[in-house]
Amino acid sequence: xxxxxSCPNCKSENPFYNSICSNCKTYLRDRVYNLDLWxxxxxxxxxxxxxxxxxxxxxxxxxxxxxxxxxxxxxLINTRFxxxxxxxxxxxxxxxxxxxxxxxGCSVIYFMVFAYFHNVVGxxxxxxxxxxxxxxxxxxxxxxxxxxxxxxFILELVILGDYLFSLNPNPFAIKGLIAYIFLVLEIGIIxxxxxxxxxxxxxxxxxxxxxxxxxxxxxxLLSSMLYICSFFIFTI
Numbered sequence: 001x002x003x004x005x006s007c008p009n010c011k012s013e014n015p016f017y018n019s020i021c022s023n024c025k026t027y028l029r030d031r032v033y034n035l036d037l038w039x040x041x042x043x044x045x046x047x048x049x050x051x052x053x054x055x056x057x058x059x060x061x062x063x064x065x066x067x068x069x070x071x072x073x074x075x076l077i078n079t080r081f082x083x084x085x086x087x088x089x090x091x092x093x094x095x096x097x098x099x100x101x102x103x104x105g106c107s108v109i110y111f112m113v114f115a116y117f118h119n120v121v122g123x124x125x126x127x128x129x130x131x132x133x134x135x136x137x138x139x140x141x142x143x144x145x146x147x148x149x150x151x152x153f154i155l156e157l158v159i160l161g162d163y164l165f166s167l168n169p170n171p172f173a174i175k176g177l178i179a180y181i182f183l184v185l186e187i188g189i190i191x192x193x194x195x196x197x198x199x200x201x202x203x204x205x206x207x208x209x210x211x212x213x214x215x216x217x218x219x220x221l222l223s224s225m226l227y228i229c230s231f232f233i234f235t236i
Contacts, residue, residue, distance in 0.1 A: 044140065
């Protein structure tokens, strides 16, 4: 087992996430019952490794549903931007609520399926994982997107207004410098999220290659989902 920890009492191997030895029932580490949201957020910024270990060890993965709801809103906004590129100018007949529910449903399915196959492939490679840990790590690693939603997107709306979702004229023609600054910040947030996901998978699996491939695959498939949703939501 690659991501194992040895019991100090009986020396038997245990999965990294175990708190009690499966053989002799000796405690392998202190138990973590719940997650403190603000503590996790600060740790993700300052020491991501510590934050992801706490997330894996926590018996209750607090706040992931709340974070996921906000994450789906950011995904919907990103889908809208993708549709500007794939479809150009258009008038959607789908209400905002229905669009959100579609994105929410697609995201739930995608995250669950990815977590399942991530764990299956891990076990094939002698890496023992848990689906609930994988889901929690994926959601918490996307915290930068939430920062982008509650801070950056608000600023974009205030400064660019309706032109934010316009191609004629587009934001770069109206306020070029500011629009490019926002674009660079948005790209930076995505890169930060990618790094955090890679780091989370690395802490979980203790395997560099597996973590890198899984992290890249997650964002490639997520981008594909955004692309498909951009056609489905905004053309019906």
